[in-house]
Amino acid sequence: MRALQDLGEYTILMSKAIAVPERWSVFFKQTAKETFKLGVDSLWIVIFISVFIGSVLTIQVSLNIQSPMIPEFTVGYITRETILLEFSSTIMCLILAGKVGSNIASELGTMRVTEQIDALEIMGVNSAGYLILPKLIAFMAFIPILVILSMFFGFCGGYIIAYVTDMITVAKYEYGLRYWFNPFYVWYSMIKSVIFAFIIASVSSYFGYNVKGGALQVGKASTNSVVMSSVMVLLFDLILTQLMLAK
């Protein structure tokens, strides 16, 4: 029953948020601000994690398939497929659900408990549209850039391992990266990430916008938003994979 009520309230909030902005100039300014806060500020963590996961993945695969029956370039191939299909979209979005989701929920939650959202309403501003829509647009627009960068730096991580260790040669790693490449997987990953970005930004906004109480409730909303965003990302990962890849 509570879940149904939440779903209804979430839908109403989104219909309020996804409305024509009152002032386009203000909307563009807010969107640019949010792009920096939610997207550009996430660049370093995305790059850092991608390099390390790419490296670790290459080491793990290399250690686990040491067999004369399996060609050496398979290491590069598996690294590529893992990064393209799951890591750069799903796992990266789960990490961003923690960073971006908690940021959104705590910001809106604090605005709610300090009556800043009420102040917007009293002025006659559509508070949901003013606060939530720029976050949705900014994060959805920037996430493909984060995904592409994650892919690139993930491959770089594997390349570093191939270069500095003797687990695999650079030439074979590169061959594995190019072997039987399906460009659709890049699109699949980006489409998934845009949907995940919507889930993270909207679910976190819902939890933050509807906070009642004080600091304790803001913290709780922040935690709940991360948990719920992560669950929804995984659920939609399953659905989208079935829809887009299953033959």
Add this chain to the structure above:
Amino acid sequence: MIEANHIIKSFDEKIILKDISAVFDPGKTNLIIGRSGSGKTVFMKNLIGLLKPDSGQILYNGRDIISMNKKELKMLRREMGMLFQGSALFDSMTVLENVMFPLIMFSDDNYKDKQKRAMFCLERVNLKDAGDLYPVEISGGMMKRSAIARAIALNPRYLFCDEPNSGLDPKTALLIDDLIHDITRDYNMTTVINTHDMNSVMNIGEKIVFINEGEKAWEGNKEEIMTSSNIALNDFVFASDLFKRVKEVENFINGEG
């Protein structure tokens, strides 16, 4: 003028406002007073349309806020200014940007004129040098003054203040009271103030509505409040030692003590 007629409001079958009627006059500081939990905040939220009463009418110069559609309500809200208990300034903006915000959202003037108007409002509340500071960098009294400047930026016809003196020292509280009073008179606004601060009541209470347990128990002005025979009002007014002493001195002067 704002008229509230027979307002009833309940939450989960508990009646909070029991048939309250009141008229708030333009050019006057109208005070809603009462104990914590008496229903005055709920009453104010009904007045400004943040809550919808179960029954009754709230008329802004004859226009009923309850029966307004979204667009009409939005237009009416542009005629309102509100000072919140915690000031509700936007943390991410400077004081000047906060004051400019309603102008940027709703005024068709060019940027320079908007800035000029915002600076005028800041000067009006004696804060012209604080424009570049962020809310976290200023004191509670300055925050209230900034919020007043923001509230009057669009020249509102109606000004609402929720506990404007909470968290302020008595001297700053008096300054805020005087500022609200002067602005109300200068711009002929209908100002409604929610308070339980007796100093404010005695300073600027041109019209006072006393709410007790969800009912309007008394109505009058600051001169009449000290001599009222309403028991609930006397319990509220003379709860502090200071006002008890004032009453004793008054009785002594009148030869009753």
